[in-house]
Amino acid sequence: MxxxxxxxxxxxxxxLSAPKxxxxxxxxxxxxxxxxxxxxAVLKAIDEYLLSKGVDEKELPKSVDGHRDLLRRYALIxxxxxxxxFEKLYKALHIAGYYRGLLxxxxxxxxxxxxxEAFITKLG
Numbered sequence: 001m002x003x004x005x006x007x008x009x010x011x012x013x014x015x016l017s018a019p020k021x022x023x024x025x026x027x028x029x030x031x032x033x034x035x036x037x038x039x040x041a042v043l044k045a046i047d048e049y050l051l052s053k054g055v056d057e058k059e060l061p062k063s064v065d066g067h068r069d070l071l072r073r074y075a076l077i078x079x080x081x082x083x084x085x086f087e088k089l090y091k092a093l094h095i096a097g098y099y100r101g102l103l104x105x106x107x108x109x110x111x112x113x114x115x116x117e118a119f120i121t122k123l124g
Contacts, residue, residue: 001048001124007041008117015113020106028101031109035097038116042089043067045120050074064090075123085119 011034018030025031046067047060053074061067068083075082092112097103103112 001045001120004041004045004048004120004123005117007037007044008113008120011035011037011041012113015109023106025104025106025109028104031103032098032101035093035103035109035112038113039089039093039098042086042093042116042119045123046071046086049123064094082119082122085115085122089116089119 014030014037015034018034019026050060050070051057055070055074061070067086071083071086089112092103092108093116097109097112103109
């Protein structure tokens with residue numbers, strides 16, 4: 001999970017550049033970039049996990065649905081919570097944080113990043 005953790009560390013560094021005032025990010029652009037990078041860290045972790053389970057690199061998913069399907073196939077047997085955690089991270093980091101730019105509360109972003117790190121650690 002070394003590569004996934006590197007991406008997550010990059011996301012944290014990007015987030016440090018985001019100005020904040022009264023527990024609110026005042027410039028959403030670096031927050032969006034950080035959330036996007038943190039979501040990529042989650043995807044990298046899933047890819048690394050799948051490779052460790054014998055999935056060929058050419059068969060790694062190219063879409064969120066593909067990640068869901070392969071998580072269901074390879075991880076659900078071991079831990080049914082992983083798929084739910086992935087869904088929460090997808091919605092928080094990718095949709096709300098990156099795509100829509102809705103995460104401006106500092107604590108919410110910190111919690112999403114903690115959840116991403118916990119998810120990556122579980123896969124490792």
